[in-house]
Every structure is written in C-alpha cells, then in structure tokens.
Amino acid sequence: MIRQYYASYWKESLRAFLFIFNREMRNVFRDEGVVMFLIIVPIFYPILYSLIYTTETIREVPVAVVDLSRTATSRDYLRRVDGTPDVQIVAYCANMEEAKEMVKRREAYGVVCVPREFADNINKGIQARVSLFCDMSGLLYYKAILVANTNVSLHLNAKVKVERAGNTTNEQDKVTIYPISYEEVNLYNPQGGMASFLLPAVLILILQQTLMLGVGMLAGTARENNRLHELIPVEKSHNGLLRIVFGKSAVYLLIYIAQSVIALGVIPRLFGFPQIGNPVTIAFFLVPFLLAITFFAMTLSALIRERENVMLICVFVSVPLLFVSGVSWPSAAIPQWLKVISWLFPSTFGINGFIHINSMGADLLEARHEWDALWVQAAVYFLTCCLTFRYKIIRARIITYNELKRERAMRKG
Amino acid sequence: MFNFLQLFKREFLRMxxxxxxxxxMVIAPLGVYAFFVLLMxxxxxxxxxVGLVDLDGTSTTRNIARNLDAFQRTHIVANYANMGEARRAMQRGDIYAFFFIPKNTTEKANRxxxxxxxxYVNYSYLIAASLTYQDLRMMSELASGAAARKVLFAKGATEDQAMAYLQPVVMDTHPINNPWLNYNVYLxxxxxxxxxxxxxxxxxAYSVGTEIKDGTAQEWMHLAKGSIKRALWAKLVPQFTIFWLMGAIYVLLFYAVLHFPCHCGIPVMLGAMTMLVLAGQGLGLLFFGITPSLRMSMSLTSLWSVLSFSMCGMTFPVMAMHPAVQGLAxxxxxxxxxxxxxxxxxxxxPWQYAFWNFLALLLFAAAPLLLLPRIKYSVLNYTYVS
Structure with a gap:
C-alpha cells in the first residue's frame, strides 16, 4: 500500500517535472528575445571579443623622432628603437613643434627626443638623457614606447660600459655589464597579451549575465501573460515547489552546459588562447558555477515585473562586476566593503577560479577557495529561489481563492 | 505651444x-559615479x-628583499621554501609575482x-603584473648596480662618475598630462x-517601445496631432533634460571637484557631454527604427552599448585590433x-582636431530622422507580442 503510494507519487512528480521542463524549453525557443540572450549572444559575443583582442598586444606604435644630436651614436640608438617590435618611427622631425603637430593629428603617439649634447656627453663620461613624450590616451602606447626605449638604452649602456672597462675576456665583460644578472619570466601569458588576460573573465561574465537576462525575461513574460500577473500560474501541474524549481533549472542548466563548452572550450581553442587547464578539472569547477548562476538568476527573476526591465537593470552591472572581480583592477586594491558586496555574485569566484584553472593550470585544490564559495552560493541561492517561488505560489493561490470567492459572491448577489 | 506643454507634462508624469x-535616470548613474570614484x-x-624564494639566505639577499619590500607598489607577504610552493601560492591567487634568489648568489657576486x-610575474592578471613587474625589474637593476657601484667607489669614483659609468644613457619619461599614471584618469x-x-x-528605446506595449501609442500620437516629429520631440526633450543634468553632474564632479585633467575648460566637456547624450538618444531611436519591437531594439541597444567599452579603443587600441573589427569602431x-x-x-x-568626431556624434543624433516614417508606422500599427 505504502509502496504503491510512493510509486504513484514519484510517477506523478516525474510527470509534472517533465511537463514543466517541456513547457519551459518551448518558452525559451518561442521567444526571440530569450533566444537572443540564451542562445545567440553566448556564442556570438565570445567570437566578437576574441576578434577584438586576438592580436594580444600592440605592435609598431607610430612614434615621431626629434634627433638634435645627429651623430652616429644617436642614429644607432634610434635605429635600434625602430627595430624593436613595439615601436615604429614614422617621422624624423626638425623640432619639437613639428613632432607635436603629428601627435595632434594622431599620426604619432609619442615623441622620442635626443638632445644636442647626447653623443658628446657619452664620450665625456657624463650621463646622457633621452626624453620620451607619450600620449596617455592608452596605457599600451605608453608601455610600448617605454619598453622599446628602456631595452635599447640598457643595451647601449652595456656596450658603453664594456668599451670603457677594457676587459680581456668575455666572462669579465658579462660581470661588468651585470655583476648580478636577472631573468624575467612572464608566467601563464608570455607576451603579456590582452586576450589571454581579459577574455577568460569576459567569457565567464557573459555566461552569467546572459543567463540572468534570459531567465529574467522568461519570468517577466510569465508574469505578464497569466491572468494574475504572477510568476507561477495556479495549475494542477504547479503543485510541488521542487518540481517547478527543478523543472525550470534543468532547462537552463542543459542549455548552459552546451554554451559553456562552446564559450570556454571551443572558441578559445579556435583562436589559440592559452588553455593549460585540465578539462576534467574545469568541468568539475563549472558544476557549482552553473548551479550558482542558475539559482541566482532564478531568485532575481522573481523580482522582475516586466520583461524588458531586466535589461535596464542587468546590462550595466556587467562593467562594475568585471572590475570588482579583481581582473581589471587588482583585488588587493579594492576597498573591503566593495569586496564583500562582490561576494554576492557568482561571477567573482567563477572568474578567478576559471583563470586559476584554465590560464594558470591550477588543480581543484588551488582553486578550493573559489570552488567552496561557489557551492555555498549555489546552496544559498537554491534556498532563496525555493523561498521566493514558495512565496509566489502561496500568493497566487490566495489571490485565486479570493477571486473565486468574489466571483461566487457576485453570482449569488 | 500649449500642446507641447501638455505632452511634456505627460512625459514627466510617466517618468x-x-x-x-x-x-x-538617477539612481544608477549616481551609483556608477560613486562606484568608480571609490573603487580607484x-x-x-x-x-x-608578492612572494620571495630566498635559497641563499645571506645578509646580502635579505637586504635585496628588504629593499624590494620598501618599494611603493610591492609588499612581500610570504617567504616560500621552494619554487613549487611559490607557484602554488600564485595559482591560488595569493601573490601576483615572486622573486627567486638561487643558492650561492652572494658567494658568486663576491668572487x-x-x-x-x-x-616570475603572473600575467594572467595583467594590470597587477605590469605594476609589480616595474618594481621587480627596478630592484634587479638596482641589485646589480649596487654591486658595481661598491667597486667603483672603492676605486675612488665620485657619485656622478659612478652613475655615468653605470648608466651612460638614461630615460627621461614624460607621460603627458597624466604624470602619475593614474588609472582612475585613464579608465x-x-x-x-x-x-x-x-x-x-x-x-x-524603452520609452518609445512601452508606448506600444502599454497601448498608449494612439493616445500619444493623438496628443501630438498625428505628427511623429512632434511626438518624439515631446518625449525626448524631457529625457534629454534629465540625462543632461546627470551628465553635467559627472563633468562637474570629475573635472571641477576631483580635478581630473581638463585642459580645454569645463564648458567644452559639457558640450561634448551634450552631444554624447544626443548621440545616445539617436542610437536608441535608430535601433527602434530598425527593429520596431521593444525587446529587439532594447536587446540590440544593450549589446551595442556593452561592446562599445571594448570598441572605443580605450584599453586596447583600435589600431591593434583584428582588421575585421577595426573599421567597425x-x-x-x-x-x-x-x-x-x-x-x-x-x-x-584645439577642438578642431577632433572635428570629425564631433560631426560623427551629431550624425548619430540625426540618424533616426531617416527612419521617422517607419517609426511612425510602427508606433501606430504595431501591437506588442509577448
């Protein structure tokens, strides 16, 4: 008897689950706005961002030169600067005014000025100076010009030092140049590129934000469409709370498993971005992330009254979220209270964990902090999602009940 | 004239x-201003x-570490026993970089x-990496220079002579108008x-689209006596007023209160802000004209606007982008x-150097004029499909 009851209970639950699942799936694909955010954008945006940043770093920044020294040494210096991959000399100007005019016309992004006494000073054993003027509209211009000139000047320094030292062996020369030499190693992103740096964060953020927009829209539509402007209609199939939550979240999860494979796996592979993480580890890491963003989006969706409002509210949040995640701005420099707020969003942990695993080859143990936080978020947002849905169901029932009562009273009266 | 006042009043009430x-219009912009001011x-x-792996452990290497710690941008938080530990700390995100001193460093230098x-610098976090890199490289140069300088002083060289010998050529860098390399100014x-x-x-896009959605489009057009120009004018002027005020608050807050570099004077930036608001309205209306449904026009507008943070070339110069997207900027x-x-x-x-950009913003503002008949048609005939 009892077994029969449970068997029928499970059967009933499964049927309701499948019903809700099917209907939600149909809702997703019937609505052009939702298709746009859940299906098209998570594929199209990663490609677009990859195209924007795929060159990783800037090469051959146009630079104007004012060579007042006009000596073999200064020409040698400038030739070497021109020879670096970072900078290209586009003009030799007669004076600073001419060079400045080029910067104004945006034909050059910096000026290298070699003073009149440059070669004299070197020969006299006095420190010689080269002046750099950089357009500060982009830090990458500044960096390129600075790096090119620093490297060339260090090289020139070494040459001058060796000439003066009058050593006899190569080994002595080495010590003269650098008594203690150093090696610099760029880990995980050897060319210091923008794509390898920014893209993992952007991809994770795209997943979270599009899901939020899509689910918010679906919820808005549901509320606009049914009679009582409630999120969850009063129907027989909508009895069990868990059936609704699981039925809906299964749809989003299913779509986003596919989307995360495309966005985090296929597209970076196509563009050849660093992916040194173990795919299995990434998959394990994504489990709590996907759960967290799904329930997070569902909880928030309960607050959405009209479907279009979700865009007004959610879209602009993406930019601050990128900053508080500690990618665009070092997390060590973020005020503590902002950090605490950022812990509310799955993207904060998702971005850092994904970078640690995918870009830096960490295993789950190293990403433990983020992984734990995401599980906590998944659990908390699951609870809040259930609570808000429960509240909505009860409210819908009360309203329906009252309406039925009023109708009956009207019929009688 | 009366008609306009009535329409303005209607719009203000709606808002x-x-x-x-x-x-x-109010809370989010102010929140954004506050966020960026406080964040940076x-x-x-x-x-x-940053971390340190000191396998040598002599007074010389400890001195190097102390000097590094004294640099403004870096702070040595931990001393790791070996490379593996430091690497794992980096993978956990505890440190952005670490300095490695192998065994026998002091001995070799003395001999x-x-x-x-x-x-080792973790370039997965580019900004933090660039900043720590500067200090680490400077420290390495100094460590080397300090060793050589000691020898020179011993040979009787003066400070100037020693410096001229160690660094025959130096850079005089002038980051024009942002000498502090302030990121807040930059971003x-x-x-x-x-x-x-x-x-x-x-x-x-939202405000025009909701007229259709709420079924108030007919009433709106009726009040405007059937002229779409008048209707849009009456709708956009009140919104412009408020957004312009928010823009003015931004300009005054950043250039007058926080004193960000503003070499053209505040009025010119107010002018640029005015044109930006107009261009924004033009963009929203343009997308509404192209896809006259509330949801598609809003989707396109938001996708376009989010992309513009990358496409404007602020963080990554347009000239470095893939040729396929360069022209789209x-x-x-x-x-x-x-x-x-x-x-x-x-x-x-002088502003004349940016003449084409001013003109482009005006073109954005004027672009929807081409689509006015289409917008009118859709406002009058479309119904909201959910």
Missing amino acids: AERPVYWFV QSGLPNNLP QEQATVSF SNTIVPGMLLLFVALLT VLFPLRHYFLIYVNCALNGF
Whole structure:
C-alpha cells in the first residue's frame, strides 16, 4: 500500500517535472528575445571579443623622432628603437613643434627626443638623457614606447660600459655589464597579451549575465501573460515547489552546459588562447558555477515585473562586476566593503577560479577557495529561489481563492 | 505651444510614476559615479602582494628583499621554501609575482662571477603584473648596480662618475598630462560616460517601445496631432533634460571637484557631454527604427552599448585590433567621445582636431530622422507580442 503510494507519487512528480521542463524549453525557443540572450549572444559575443583582442598586444606604435644630436651614436640608438617590435618611427622631425603637430593629428603617439649634447656627453663620461613624450590616451602606447626605449638604452649602456672597462675576456665583460644578472619570466601569458588576460573573465561574465537576462525575461513574460500577473500560474501541474524549481533549472542548466563548452572550450581553442587547464578539472569547477548562476538568476527573476526591465537593470552591472572581480583592477586594491558586496555574485569566484584553472593550470585544490564559495552560493541561492517561488505560489493561490470567492459572491448577489 | 506643454507634462508624469525610470535616470548613474570614484580612489594600487624564494639566505639577499619590500607598489607577504610552493601560492591567487634568489648568489657576486636572480610575474592578471613587474625589474637593476657601484667607489669614483659609468644613457619619461599614471584618469573618463550612454540609449528605446506595449501609442500620437516629429520631440526633450543634468553632474564632479585633467575648460566637456547624450538618444531611436519591437531594439541597444567599452579603443587600441573589427569602431558613439576627450580634455589640443568626431556624434543624433516614417508606422500599427 505504502509502496504503491510512493510509486504513484514519484510517477506523478516525474510527470509534472517533465511537463514543466517541456513547457519551459518551448518558452525559451518561442521567444526571440530569450533566444537572443540564451542562445545567440553566448556564442556570438565570445567570437566578437576574441576578434577584438586576438592580436594580444600592440605592435609598431607610430612614434615621431626629434634627433638634435645627429651623430652616429644617436642614429644607432634610434635605429635600434625602430627595430624593436613595439615601436615604429614614422617621422624624423626638425623640432619639437613639428613632432607635436603629428601627435595632434594622431599620426604619432609619442615623441622620442635626443638632445644636442647626447653623443658628446657619452664620450665625456657624463650621463646622457633621452626624453620620451607619450600620449596617455592608452596605457599600451605608453608601455610600448617605454619598453622599446628602456631595452635599447640598457643595451647601449652595456656596450658603453664594456668599451670603457677594457676587459680581456668575455666572462669579465658579462660581470661588468651585470655583476648580478636577472631573468624575467612572464608566467601563464608570455607576451603579456590582452586576450589571454581579459577574455577568460569576459567569457565567464557573459555566461552569467546572459543567463540572468534570459531567465529574467522568461519570468517577466510569465508574469505578464497569466491572468494574475504572477510568476507561477495556479495549475494542477504547479503543485510541488521542487518540481517547478527543478523543472525550470534543468532547462537552463542543459542549455548552459552546451554554451559553456562552446564559450570556454571551443572558441578559445579556435583562436589559440592559452588553455593549460585540465578539462576534467574545469568541468568539475563549472558544476557549482552553473548551479550558482542558475539559482541566482532564478531568485532575481522573481523580482522582475516586466520583461524588458531586466535589461535596464542587468546590462550595466556587467562593467562594475568585471572590475570588482579583481581582473581589471587588482583585488588587493579594492576597498573591503566593495569586496564583500562582490561576494554576492557568482561571477567573482567563477572568474578567478576559471583563470586559476584554465590560464594558470591550477588543480581543484588551488582553486578550493573559489570552488567552496561557489557551492555555498549555489546552496544559498537554491534556498532563496525555493523561498521566493514558495512565496509566489502561496500568493497566487490566495489571490485565486479570493477571486473565486468574489466571483461566487457576485453570482449569488 | 500649449500642446507641447501638455505632452511634456505627460512625459514627466510617466517618468515620475515608474520606478524604473528613476532607477535608470538617477539612481544608477549616481551609483556608477560613486562606484568608480571609490573603487580607484588611490589612482594606482599600492602594496600588491608578492612572494620571495630566498635559497641563499645571506645578509646580502635579505637586504635585496628588504629593499624590494620598501618599494611603493610591492609588499612581500610570504617567504616560500621552494619554487613549487611559490607557484602554488600564485595559482591560488595569493601573490601576483615572486622573486627567486638561487643558492650561492652572494658567494658568486663576491668572487666576481656573474650570479643570476630571477622573478616570475603572473600575467594572467595583467594590470597587477605590469605594476609589480616595474618594481621587480627596478630592484634587479638596482641589485646589480649596487654591486658595481661598491667597486667603483672603492676605486675612488665620485657619485656622478659612478652613475655615468653605470648608466651612460638614461630615460627621461614624460607621460603627458597624466604624470602619475593614474588609472582612475585613464579608465573613468571613458567608462563612466560609456555607462551613461548605455542608460540613455536603452531608455530611449524603452520609452518609445512601452508606448506600444502599454497601448498608449494612439493616445500619444493623438496628443501630438498625428505628427511623429512632434511626438518624439515631446518625449525626448524631457529625457534629454534629465540625462543632461546627470551628465553635467559627472563633468562637474570629475573635472571641477576631483580635478581630473581638463585642459580645454569645463564648458567644452559639457558640450561634448551634450552631444554624447544626443548621440545616445539617436542610437536608441535608430535601433527602434530598425527593429520596431521593444525587446529587439532594447536587446540590440544593450549589446551595442556593452561592446562599445571594448570598441572605443580605450584599453586596447583600435589600431591593434583584428582588421575585421577595426573599421567597425567608427560605428560606436563612445569611440568618438573618447577621441574628443583625449584631444580636448586630456591633451588640451584645439577642438578642431577632433572635428570629425564631433560631426560623427551629431550624425548619430540625426540618424533616426531617416527612419521617422517607419517609426511612425510602427508606433501606430504595431501591437506588442509577448
């Protein structure tokens, strides 16, 4: 008897689950706005961002030169600067005014000025100076010009030092140049590129934000469409709370498993971005992330009254979220209270964990902090999602009940 | 004239009655201003955590570490026993970089053999990496220089002679108009207007689209005596007023209160801001004209506006982008505003050098004029499908 009851209970639950699942799936694909955010954008945006940043770093920044020294040494210096991959000399100007005019016309992004006494000073054993003027509209211009000139000047320094030292062996020369030499190693992103740096964060953020927009829209539509402007209609199939939550979240999860494979796996592979993480580890890491963003989006969706409002509210949040995640701005420099707020969003942990695993080859143990936080978020947002849905169901029932009562009273009266 | 007043009043009432208008026009912009001001208060981050692996452990190497710690931007948070530990700390995100001193470094330096130290910087976090890299490289140069200088002083060289010997050529770097390399100046000046542009464009599409959705389009057109020009004018002027005020608050807050570089004077930036708001309204309306459904026009507007943060070329120069997307940059109003800002406020060049960018913003503002008949048709005939 009892077994029969449970068997029928499970059967009933499964049927309701499948019903809700099917209907939600149909809702997703019937609505052009939702298709746009859940299906098209998570594929199209990663490609677009990859195209924007795929060159990783800037090469051959146009630079104007004012060579007042006009000596073999200064020409040698400038030739070497021109020879670096970072900078290209586009003009030799007669004076600073001419060079400045080029910067104004945006034909050059910096000026290298070699003073009149440059070669004299070197020969006299006095420190010689080269002046750099950089357009500060982009830090990458500044960096390129600075790096090119620093490297060339260090090289020139070494040459001058060796000439003066009058050593006899190569080994002595080495010590003269650098008594203690150093090696610099760029880990995980050897060319210091923008794509390898920014893209993992952007991809994770795209997943979270599009899901939020899509689910918010679906919820808005549901509320606009049914009679009582409630999120969850009063129907027989909508009895069990868990059936609704699981039925809906299964749809989003299913779509986003596919989307995360495309966005985090296929597209970076196509563009050849660093992916040194173990795919299995990434998959394990994504489990709590996907759960967290799904329930997070569902909880928030309960607050959405009209479907279009979700865009007004959610879209602009993406930019601050990128900053508080500690990618665009070092997390060590973020005020503590902002950090605490950022812990509310799955993207904060998702971005850092994904970078640690995918870009830096960490295993789950190293990403433990983020992984734990995401599980906590998944659990908390699951609870809040259930609570808000429960509240909505009860409210819908009360309203329906009252309406039925009023109708009956009207019929009688 | 009476007619206009009535329409203005209707629009203001619509805005005042709906919380979402308050949110997008007042609360969110102010929140964004506050966010960026507070986030990058320091301008440049200080004391970024780095690690140290000192296998030598002599007083000389400890001295190097102490000096490194004294640098403004780096702070040594931990001493690791070996490379593996340091690497794992980096993978956990505890440190951005570490300095590695191998065994026998001091001994070699004393014997006049070349010793090698190294530093490892995690470029997955590019900004933090660039900042710590500067200090680590400087420290390495100094360590080397200090050793050589000691020898020179012993030979009787003066300070000037020693420096001229150690560094025959030095750089005199002038980061024009942002000598502090302040990140707040670099980022906020474009991101914040970009956010404002997003709000303006989205709300424009929203406010026209909701007329159809709420079924008030007929009434709206009726009040405007059937002229779409008049109807839009009456709708957009009140919104413009409020957004312009928010823009003016931004300009005054950043250039007058926080004293960000503004070499062209505040009125010119107010002018640029005015045109940015107009361009934003033009963009929103343009997308509404192209896809006259509330949801598609809003979706396109938001996708376009979010892309503009990358496409404006602020963080990653347009000239370095893939050729396939380079040409598209001119289609983003924020790109033109960015160039105007750089030309006028940052560099203080005459506005004529940014003439084409001003013109482009005007074109964005004027573009929907071409689609007016289409907008009128859709406002009168479309019904909202959910």
